[in-house]
Amino acid sequence: LKNIDPLHAILWTLRRNEKDVIHLYDTLSTMMELSTGARMLNFGYWKGNVLSPEEAQSQLCSSVGVTAELDTAQIIVDVGSGYGAPASQWERQYTHPLIVCVNTNSNHLTAGKNHIYHIQDYAVSDNAIRNYCKISFINSSSMALPFSNSSVDRVISLESAQHFKPFAVFISESARILSNNGLLVIAMPVTIGLRNSFESLIRLGILNFTWASEHYSLNHVLTTIEQEKFTIIDITMIGPDVYEPLAKYYFKNRQVLRNKILTEYPSYVERILFKSLLKMQNVSRKGIVDYVIIKARRY
Numbered sequence: 499l500k501n502i503d504p505l506h507a508i509l510w511t512l513r514r515n516e517k518d519v520i521h522l523y524d525t526l527s528t529m530m531e532l533s534t535g536a537r538m539l540n541f542g543y544w545k546g547n548v549l550s551p552e553e554a555q556s557q558l559c560s561s562v563g564v565t566a567e568l569d570t571a572q573i574i575v576d577v578g579s580g581y582g583a584p585a586s587q588w589e590r591q592y593t594h595p596l597i598v599c600v601n602t603n604s605n606h607l608t609a610g611k612n613h614i615y616h617i618q619d620y621a622v623s624d625n626a627i628r629n630y631c632k633i634s635f636i637n638s639s640s641m642a643l644p645f646s647n648s649s650v651d652r653v654i655s656l657e658s659a660q661h662f663k664p665f666a667v668f669i670s671e672s673a674r675i676l677s678n679n680g681l682l683v684i685a686m687p688v689t690i691g692l693r694n695s696f697e698s699l700i701r702l703g704i705l706n707f708t709w710a711s712e713h714y715s716l717n718h719v720l721t722t723i724e725q726e727k728f729t730i731i732d733i734t735m736i737g738p739d740v741y742e743p744l745a746k747y748y749f750k751n752r753q754v755l756r757n758k759i760l761t762e763y764p765s766y767v768e769r770i771l772f773k774s775l776l777k778m779q780n781v782s783r784k785g786i787v788d789y790v791i792i793k794a795r796r797y
């Protein structure tokens with residue numbers, strides 16, 4: 499069983515600096531994988547007849563790809579790339595682009611790299627090196643994107659910008675590295691209408707601790723983007739197709755998923771997850787928490 503020191507966990511959750519976020523993912527990524535049975539680390543987009551977290555994640559990834567117009571992209575920077583599973587999907591769906599996965603968590607990058615090396619096609623084909631080289635991995639932060647000015651044409655952040663602190667630095671870094679007319683696409687959880695920290699504390703309840711990221715408001719996200727050289731061209735709110743269906747899936751399959759989680763974690767961790775999903779469902783229904791896909795063009 500994973501040994502979680504509660505004091506450390508509380509500190510990581512409350513302080514949330516880059517190192518804390520790395521520790522959090524090193525501790526909890528396995529639980530995300532066990533409860534979804536998939537390699538992406540996002541909630542997924544459950545619109546239509548979606549039956550599993552894996553399908554929902556793939557749909558979210560596809561929607562982000564379409565929004566980001568990846569069919570015409572040359573160099574995509576995926577900031578907060580997780581295990582590189584979204585990059586793998588885009589690489590299969592689109593033939594041209596070079597995808598650069600940027601992540602603070604080196605374990606995520608290593609796992610992603612190993613996985614891609616082991617995909618049969620890469621190992622056996624003559625195009626192995628060329629195909630492999632279409633995805634590369636860089637251990638860096640959203641706060642200092644290691645690219646020169648105007649050198650890429652897409653920046654994507656798929657359910658990772660909720661960790662970027664300060665958010666404004668990520669946006670100015672994105673504006674700096676994007677060429678003219680380049681696209682920034684962000685998919686992330688946001689809060690709506692919470693006027694101050696006291697109201698957040700009361701209304702988010704347990705999520706103040708278990709939703710272990712910043713709780714940026716939609717308004718803050720949009721105004722920060724508009725303060726840089728970006729024109730927002732699309733805002734799609736998908737919260738009702740994210741939180742509630744995911745929670746329902748978990749509740750319906752709780753027994754099986756719980757047993758899987760208990761192979762790696764003490765039972766109180768699963769209980770906290772269950773309570774957090776209940777609360778997520780509740781705040782989503784009330785419209786306090788939503789999920790946004792934003793598309794902005796650099797001018």
Ligand SMILES: C[S@@+](CC[C@H](N)C(=O)[O-])C[C@H]1O[C@@H](n2cnc3c(N)ncnc32)[C@H](O)[C@@H]1O
Nearest residue numbers: 538539540578579580601602603639640658661
């Ligand atoms: C919820 S996961 C999403 C991963 C991936 N986009 C996916 O959908 O599978 C968030 C990712 O962001 C990374 N991350 C968190 N803070 C970061 C930062 N400041 N800079 C770069 N990556 C960061 C985490 O290590 C993690 O891999």
